[in-house]
Each structure stands twice: as C-alpha cells, then as structure tokens.
Amino acid sequence: MSDRIDQLREDFRRESGEVTGEQEATALRDRWVGRKSGLLTAEMKTLGRLSPEDRRLTGQLLNHLKEEIEQELELLESRFAAARELAQLASEQIDVTLPGRHLPAGHLHPITLLRQRIEDIFVSMGYHIEDGPEIETDFYNFDALNIPAIHPARSRQDTFYITGKLALRSQTSTVQIHSMQRRQPPLRVIAPGRVFRRDTPDATHNPMFYQVEGLLVERGITLGDLKGTIEEFVRRMFGPQTRTRFRPSYFPFVEPGAEIDYSCFKCGGTGCRVCKGSGWIEMGGSGMVHPNVLRGVGIDPDEYTGFAFGLGLDRLCALMYGLDDIRLLYENDIRFLEQFR
Numbered sequence: 276m277s278d279r280i281d282q283l284r285e286d287f288r289r290e291s292g293e294v295t296g297e298q299e300a301t302a303l304r305d306r307w308v309g310r311k312s313g314l315l316t317a318e319m320k321t322l323g324r325l326s327p328e329d330r331r332l333t334g335q336l337l338n339h340l341k342e343e344i345e346q347e348l349e350l351l352e353s354r355f356a357a358a359r360e361l362a363q364l365a366s367e368q369i370d371v372t373l374p375g376r377h378l379p380a381g382h383l384h385p386i387t388l389l390r391q392r393i394e395d396i397f398v399s400m401g402y403h404i405e406d407g408p409e410i411e412t413d414f415y416n417f418d419a420l421n422i423p424a425i426h427p428a429r430s431r432q433d434t435f436y437i438t439g440k441l442a443l444r445s446q447t448s449t450v451q452i453h454s455m456q457r458r459q460p461p462l463r464v465i466a467p468g469r470v471f472r473r474d475t476p477d478a479t480h481n482p483m484f485y486q487v488e489g490l491l492v493e494r495g496i497t498l499g500d501l502k503g504t505i506e507e508f509v510r511r512m513f514g515p516q517t518r519t520r521f522r523p524s525y526f527p528f529v530e531p532g533a534e535i536d537y538s539c540f541k542c543g544g545t546g547c548r549v550c551k552g553s554g555w556i557e558m559g560g561s562g563m564v565h566p567n568v569l570r571g572v573g574i575d576p577d578e579y580t581g582f583a584f585g586l587g588l589d590r591l592c593a594l595m596y597g598l599d600d601i602r603l604l605y606e607n608d609i610r611f612l613e614q615f616r
C-alpha cells in the first residue's frame with residue numbers, strides 16, 4: 276500500500292512540476308483533491324474496504340500525502356497570483372511626469388469686470404444695485420423724465436420703437452423712476468445696464484452699449500454732494516491724483532445739469548493719445564434731479580433733493596484697454612476676449 280502512496284506522490288510531483296500558469300494550477304487542484312472526482316479523494320474512499328489496522332496506517336499515510344499536496348498547491352497558487360498582480364501593476368503604470376491636460380476655463384467679459392469695479396466702489400459708499408427693464412413705455416422713457424413731447428430724443432431716428440408706445444430704453448435714467456416708485460427716500464441706487472440707440476456702428480459707436488446710472492435722494496442734498504461723490508469715485512477708480520471738472524450742460528431730468536470730465540488716467544492731464552491731447556476724459560452726464568421728476572413720482576421737492584449721474588462703460592473700457600474699436604467688445608472673438616482673464 277505504501278508503494279501505491281509513493282507512486283501517487285511521485286505522480287503529483289511530476290504533474291505539479293509541469294504547471295506553468297494559474298489555470299493549470301486550479302486544474303491540478305481539481306484533479307487531485309477536488310471534492311467529487313479528486314484522485315486523492317477517491318483514494319480516501321477506498322479506506323472503508325480495508326481491515327481496521329490497515330485502515331489506520333493507510334489513513335495516516337494518505338492524510339500526510341494530502342497535507343503535502345495541499346501545501347504544494349498553495350505554494351503554486353500564490354506564486355502565480357503574485358505574478359498576475361505584478362503584471363497588472365505594470366500594465367496600469369502611469370507616467371506622472373507627462374504634462375497634464377489643459378482644461379480651458381471661462382472668464383468674465385471686460386465690460387463685466389469694469390462694471391463690477393464700479394459697483395464695488397458705490398456699494399462701499401452705501402448704494403445698492405438695482406435693475407430695470409430694457410423695454411419701456413413712453414412714460415418711463417420720456418414723460419417721467421421730464422422729456423417734452425417735442426423733444427428730439429423722442430424721434431424715431433434715435434430710439435428703437437417696438438410699437439407706438441413701447442421702445443428699447445436709450446438710457447438707464449429710466450431706472451431712476453422705477454427706483455423712486457419702488458421705495459421712499461433716503462435712496463442710494465446704482466443701476467448698470469444695456470441701452471439702445473439707433474446709431475450707425477463705427478469705431479466709437481455701437482447701437483447697444485452699457486451705462487451705469489447713479490441716483491441719490493435725501494434731505495438737504497446739494498450740488499456739492501454730487502461733486503464730492505464723483506470726485507471720490509474717480510479717485511478710487513483711477514488713483515488719488517485724479518481731478519474732476521463739471522461743465523454746465525442740459526438734460527431734461529436734471530437742473531442744473533453738467534457733463535463730468537476727469538483728468539486723463541494715462542498722462543495725468545498733460546495731454547496724450549488717450550485724451551486726444553486735452554488732458555481730460557469725458558465721463559458722462561449728471562445733475563440735480565429736476566423737481567418735476569420728483570413730483571412725478573410723488574416725492575416733495577421742497578423736502579427732498581437729489582442728484583443723478585450716468586456713465587458710459589464702453590468708451591471707458593476702450594480707453595482703459597487701448598482698444599481702437601468698441602465693436603470688438605461684442606464680436607465674441609475668443610482671441611480678443613481671452614486677453615482679459
């Protein structure tokens with residue numbers, strides 16, 4: 276009997292020596308110790324036919340062989356598993372020195388960047404930001420702003436009419452009226468937005484452009500408050516050395532009215548290409564809110580006074596960035612826009 280066991284051992288050793296892969300190792304395990312048809316399992320089943328003495332002895336030898344076989348199988352299996360793991364690691368290796376992939380990120384439009392800078396300055400002075408419709412009735416576009424029916428600004432040559440009474444707003448001053456209707460003074464409002472005029476597009480004109488409107492209505496407000504506010508704004512915007520000047524001008528919704536200029540941020544006032552040699556840059560219109568406008572929204576002009584101003588963003592943007600054509604701002608050419616990140 277022990278001869279037979281020696282033979283089995285020898286067979287197993289020979290077969291295990293020929294195993295070259297993980298699958299073959301599994302097959303070898305099935306063939307020898309598989310629960311149903313394993314060679315050794317079958318051998319164990321013959322024990323019942325032996326005499327009790329032989330059964331004990333052969334049982335011991337068989338158990339011993341089984342242990343040997345199990346050990347050898349485990350050794351084989353772990354060797355192949357380790358090899359498989361190594362191969363997998365090698366195939367999944369990444370070269371961390373390769374350059375990364377560039378994911379293009381979006382960024383803000385130059386007009387938006389400029390608008391935010393202006394908003395920040397006024398918000399820090401206690402103003403809050405308001406919005407108004409881009410399509411307005413004659414009331415908001417003209418009547419409430421004290422623009423008489425015969426005023427040239429009402430003409431179809433300047434304004435985009437949608438119907439007889441509805442038109443695209445041609446200035447953000449319309450938001451003054453909405454703000455004063457929405458709340459009672461004291462009021463400090465800043466209203467940035469798009470406006471529309473029937474201008475022929477050229478390097479300095481676009482039929483759509485941006486304005487920022489300012490409105491302050493409180494008790495005892497004077498022209499001095501308007502000048503002080505604008506001076507503070509231009510200093511924060513362009514530097515503490517920036518000077519301001521007011522030129523008398525006419526806007527129907529203010530009295531008195533003035534154009535605001537500030538000393539050129541490029542040359543400081545000596546004259547250069549940016550300010551076309553004058554030393555000054557035009558900023559926009561301003562003035563003390565006309566009593567008719569206050570009355571029209573139910574505010575008593577004997578109790579409250581206020582000032583308003585309106586700045587254009589597009590030409591300012593063009594001057595600050597040295598653009599020779601404001602239409603560049605609206606062509607959505609990514610090569611242009613990418614320069615403002």
Ligand code: PHE
Pocket residue numbers: 445446447448526529532559560561562583584585586
């Ligand atoms: N709305 C005027 C314009 O578009 C500017 C302005 C605003 C003037 C407020 C006076 C007061 O030219």
